[in-house]
Amino acid sequence: MWEIYESKYSELLDKGLLRSQRIIESAQLTKSVVDHQDILMFSSSNYLSISELPTLWDKAIEVSKTYGAGACGSRLTTGNTALHVELEARLAKMTGYESTLLFSSGYMANIGIFSALVTPDTLVFSDEKNHASIIDGLRMSRAQVTVYPHMNLEALETMVGDARRNGHKGPIILVSDYVFSMDGDVLLLEDFVKVGKRWEAITVIDDAHGFGITNMPYTPRPDILMGCLSKAIGSEGAFVASSQLIIHLLQNLGRSYMFSTSCSPFSIAFALSALDYIQEHPELIERLQHNQQYLVQRLASIGFAVQNSSHIVPIPMGSATRAVAMAEKLWEDGIWTTPIRYPAVPEGEAILRITLMAGHTEEQIDELVHSLQRNTEKTL
Numbered sequence: 001m002w003e004i005y006e007s008k009y010s011e012l013l014d015k016g017l018l019r020s021q022r023i024i025e026s027a028q029l030t031k032s033v034v035d036h037q038d039i040l041m042f043s044s045s046n047y048l049s050i051s052e053l054p055t056l057w058d059k060a061i062e063v064s065k066t067y068g069a070g071a072c073g074s075r076l077t078t079g080n081t082a083l084h085v086e087l088e089a090r091l092a093k094m095t096g097y098e099s100t101l102l103f104s105s106g107y108m109a110n111i112g113i114f115s116a117l118v119t120p121d122t123l124v125f126s127d128e129k130n131h132a133s134i135i136d137g138l139r140m141s142r143a144q145v146t147v148y149p150h151m152n153l154e155a156l157e158t159m160v161g162d163a164r165r166n167g168h169k170g171p172i173i174l175v176s177d178y179v180f181s182m183d184g185d186v187l188l189l190e191d192f193v194k195v196g197k198r199w200e201a202i203t204v205i206d207d208a209h210g211f212g213i214t215n216m217p218y219t220p221r222p223d224i225l226m227g228c229l230s231k232a233i234g235s236e237g238a239f240v241a242s243s244q245l246i247i248h249l250l251q252n253l254g255r256s257y258m259f260s261t262s263c264s265p266f267s268i269a270f271a272l273s274a275l276d277y278i279q280e281h282p283e284l285i286e287r288l289q290h291n292q293q294y295l296v297q298r299l300a301s302i303g304f305a306v307q308n309s310s311h312i313v314p315i316p317m318g319s320a321t322r323a324v325a326m327a328e329k330l331w332e333d334g335i336w337t338t339p340i341r342y343p344a345v346p347e348g349e350a351i352l353r354i355t356l357m358a359g360h361t362e363e364q365i366d367e368l369v370h371s372l373q374r375n376t377e378k379t380l
Contacts, residue, residue: 017320067265079261087272099247
């Protein structure tokens, strides 16, 4: 009876789609210890290089001693500490919304949004490159979904307008990533929100990879915002920001909120300290932006014309096998990058995904570029 699973395994192996996990043995610094060796890290979402800061750790440990190591329950049972309430209030003020609600992860937040808000007569328009958590949330909600071309707001406008002109009176939801997790491109938020307002549609934005880096408060504001605390903030968990009405509905109808254990008090305390630190050190964002611009310029100098506007830089590889081969060559040079393959990207459009941190130096970026240059012909 196991033959079908052996066949699935062999298929993944043959197509270069078999994943494996490396073991990290240090904080996620630009230089980290991974699989017992020193590695130059270009795979982490620790974008502002604060996850490892001793001052933030010390504050978080001291504060969380009052509450213990874990939440030991969902927010609706024993997982609702004073720290959770404080962080929600802080996030609402930062983002410019009436209220926010913490979730255990960005995945759970997106599942919660759509499980709570989609009704049988809801139409949802979703960008073709939205994150898997949005796709899964929509599938679970059994929404009527139309996928529109990536960041093509003219096409979106036409689709939504046609739905209204054809008599759809029920709710319409427009949903998009802000900073797209694979390509690193950035949505024109103002234009997206305008489409929603023109057609009385609810706008939902997933800013998992931009929160903490994006200018605050959001202007204009989408109706619903999801942000992660596990990327630039260096902690774990996520939040949804919206009106008090929507937050109440998520508390009572969002299944991934109701039935998931809350984030640990330590993670919440760290996030609170991290938000203070980021506001006190705007140079972190400036350094990250400099590193992005420097990397794109250096890649262009060796023949990679990367179209990019954020700290996530995709390098096209084509086949999954080539992406894996290039990542392995870089690993041999002491550099960790991530090969992104189907189903995270379409088949035949694999990329090498470079994620930058504020702590990277120009010398480290040069090391990455030199390794790419040396190994490009070997992986063709």
